[in-house]
Amino acid sequence: MSMNTVKIKVNGSLIVKEIESRWLLSDFLRDKLGLTGTHVGCEHGVCGACTVLIDGEPVRSCLMLAVQADGLEVETVESLAGDDGSLHPIQKAFADNHALQCGFCTPGFLMSVKNFMENHPDLPTDEEIREAISGNLCRCTGYSNIIKAVKEAYVL
Amino acid sequence: MKPPKFSYLRPNNLLEALEMLAEYGDEAKIMSGGQSLIPLLNMRLSTPAYIIDIGRVEELKGIRDEEDTIVIGGMTRHADVEKSPLIREKCPLLSEGIRWVGHNQIRTRGTIGGSIAHADPSAELPCMLTALRGEIVIVSNEEEMIFSPQEFFLSYLLTSLEPNQLVKEIRFPKIKKGSGYAFEEVARRHGDFALVEVAAVIELNTDGTIADAKIALGGANSVPFIPEETEGFLIGKLPDDSILKEAAVLQLDELDPEGDIHGSKEYRRYLSGVLLERALYKAVERAREGVIA
Numbered sequence: 001m002s003m004n005t006v007k008i009k010v011n012g013s014l015i016v017k018e019i020e021s022r023w024l025l026s027d028f029l030r031d032k033l034g035l036t037g038t039h040v041g042c043e044h045g046v047c048g049a050c051t052v053l054i055d056g057e058p059v060r061s062c063l064m065l066a067v068q069a070d071g072l073e074v075e076t077v078e079s080l081a082g083d084d085g086s087l088h089p090i091q092k093a094f095a096d097n098h099a100l101q102c103g104f105c106t107p108g109f110l111m112s113v114k115n116f117m118e119n120h121p122d123l124p125t126d127e128e129i130r131e132a133i134s135g136n137l138c139r140c141t142g143y144s145n146i147i148k149a150v151k152e153a154y155v156l
Numbered sequence: 157m158k159p160p161k162f163s164y165l166r167p168n169n170l171l172e173a174l175e176m177l178a179e180y181g182d183e184a185k186i187m188s189g190g191q192s193l194i195p196l197l198n199m200r201l202s203t204p205a206y207i208i209d210i211g212r213v214e215e216l217k218g219i220r221d222e223e224d225t226i227v228i229g230g231m232t233r234h235a236d237v238e239k240s241p242l243i244r245e246k247c248p249l250l251s252e253g254i255r256w257v258g259h260n261q262i263r264t265r266g267t268i269g270g271s272i273a274h275a276d277p278s279a280e281l282p283c284m285l286t287a288l289r290g291e292i293v294i295v296s297n298e299e300e301m302i303f304s305p306q307e308f309f310l311s312y313l314l315t316s317l318e319p320n321q322l323v324k325e326i327r328f329p330k331i332k333k334g335s336g337y338a339f340e341e342v343a344r345r346h347g348d349f350a351l352v353e354v355a356a357v358i359e360l361n362t363d364g365t366i367a368d369a370k371i372a373l374g375g376a377n378s379v380p381f382i383p384e385e386t387e388g389f390l391i392g393k394l395p396d397d398s399i400l401k402e403a404a405v406l407q408l409d410e411l412d413p414e415g416d417i418h419g420s421k422e423y424r425r426y427l428s429g430v431l432l433e434r435a436l437y438k439a440v441e442r443a444r445e446g447v448i449a
Contacts (some may be wrong), residue, residue, distance in 0.1 A: 004164055045191065058261045059265055068209060134260075135258070135347060
């Protein structure tokens with residue numbers, strides 16, 4: 001068994017752990033750190049549910065080994081809400097606009113949208129939002145309310 | 157799905173990477189962005205004893221301006237190519253086509269060298285590189301070699317890379333002044349693998365006739381296909397509607413796409429003609445507009 005020590009900054013805290021090289025980042029977050037907000041859907045890079053931010057960029061955590069994240073900074077959905085439990089504007093907009101039903105895909109959407117909003121400070125068109133969320137699948141909403149929510153997040 | 161067991165090696169520079177490859181090459185796999193390799197590991201379709209992660213090899217990263225060529229390091233990520241002002245100005249075909257590569261979350265990790273070395277017949281980069289008549293620079297601990305796409309891509313997911321070699325950099329010729337370009341693709345959903353795709357660069361003479369035509373079709377054969385007869389047919393002609401229409405279907409018989417649930421062989425072949433016609437129109441139009449300064 002090939003073991004490696006990794007130092008990863010997860011949601012602002014430095015984590016040092018010894019792990020097997022074959023561990024996926026998604027499993028590392030969920031099973032070693034208990035951060036089960038990152039959901040695992042297809043496990044081969046199709047659904048986007050496991051999207052996290054690595055050094056601010058959206059990445060599928062099922063297509064990355066935890067050892068590859070050594071020395072990098074990871075943000076998961078758990079980083080969004082305030083310490084007092086107050087919702088992040090994107091979360092609030094999703095809740096207010098019925099942009100989720102079962103919620104399985106939502107953590108991935110939230111992280112993709114967070115990165116998108118940081119890179120596109122001006123209110124985007126529907127088409128731009130559609131492209132931004134094209135790497136995330138949702139089987140409940142039909143996407144319309146997600147687009148509505150993203151627009152509202154811009155004014156919150 | 158969990159990857160099988162392997163030993164993880166992470167070289168800090170190119171020399172280390174090449175030494176590891178020389179030692180473990182037969183049993184090792186290079187990992188750059190991992191966006192094709194990790195699914196293969198997850199599904200246990202690949203079970204290498206060693207993974208050599210070149211993610212920290214700085215010499216393999218970056219975009220260089222070299223006279224009439226843009227040189228992209230093998231470990232450069234798609235997202236960096238997408239954002240590059242140099243590429244947008246001097247080789248906008250790449251900027252246009254790269255947006256078709258997976259999704260943003262894939263492009264932030266996936267690399268140019270990885271896409272070239274993986275050699276998926278429907279991948280955008282091999283198709284664009286072939287259309288541009290670019291070159292692939294490969295390196296081992298013994299030598300450095302340059303391949304044309306035709307020499308490098310051998311068949312589905314098969315290249316002329318030896319176990320001790322890796323893709324060092326890829327050389328994309330800049331698009332010449334007076335030329336137009338186009339990238340056309342149809343995929344079932346945005347970000348899916350292409351059903352077929354076409355990359356084209358057309359250079360016009362001052363009298364409006366075609367000086368040069370460079371075309372490649374991806375997804376239609378086991379490697380990117382250069383329709384040489386079509387290119388020859390176009391050169392010297394005034395590109396009006398009937399000429400472009402005729403050119404687009406000239407070599408459809410030579411395409412041999414795989415049919416599957418997403419589209420039959422016949423449909424893909426027909427689609428190739430449609431996309432080629434569109435690409436030729438757009439490339440000619442852009443050449444007339446003088447989009448390349």
